[in-house]
Amino acid sequence: MPHAGQTTGQSQTTGAAPAATTGQLSTADFVRKVAISDMFEIQSSQLAREKADREGRDFANKMIQAHTKTSTELKGLVQGGKVQAEIPTGLDQQHAQKLERLRGLTGDAFEDAYEEMQVQAHNDAVALFTTYAQSGDNAELKQWAEKTLPELKQHLGMAEKLD
Numbered sequence: 001m002p003h004a005g006q007t008t009g010q011s012q013t014t015g016a017a018p019a020a021t022t023g024q025l026s027t028a029d030f031v032r033k034v035a036i037s038d039m040f041e042i043q044s045s046q047l048a049r050e051k052a053d054r055e056g057r058d059f060a061n062k063m064i065q066a067h068t069k070t071s072t073e074l075k076g077l078v079q080g081g082k083v084q085a086e087i088p089t090g091l092d093q094q095h096a097q098k099l100e101r102l103r104g105l106t107g108d109a110f111e112d113a114y115e116e117m118q119v120q121a122h123n124d125a126v127a128l129f130t131t132y133a134q135s136g137d138n139a140e141l142k143q144w145a146e147k148t149l150p151e152l153k154q155h156l157g158m159a160e161k162l163d
Helices: 016-020 027-051 056-078 093-103 106-137 139-161
Strands: none
Touching: 027 056, 027 093, 027 106, 027 139, 056 106, 056 139, 093 106, 106 139
């Protein structure tokens, strides 16, 4: 089983990396992927607040706060008319399955899975935001992606240090 800092090199957690590596990412796809990623981060971290050790709970609290903030900002851009896109109201099947897997785990198994998912999710998010910041087609959203990227990189570093 890989340690929290190790990954398999595949995008099994969010599915964001394959689209992010193509160099082309539509506004609608970016908004959908970010919204689903935020929902997954919040819901998986709510589980971690119940099931993880103190370090995991502290990290989870930070993720809930940070991803609630980015969700609110994204919704504001869309609702304000600056971004033409639909925000999904629920997880896609892939993320729902991951959340269900976490629900069934306890103790070290939960912590290992949560940590691995957080590292992969933040790797994917950094790739997603980097791609959109560089080549997105909505100026407001590109600016938001650029502004948000440093915090995502910080979250990735924090996730990699969980043990």
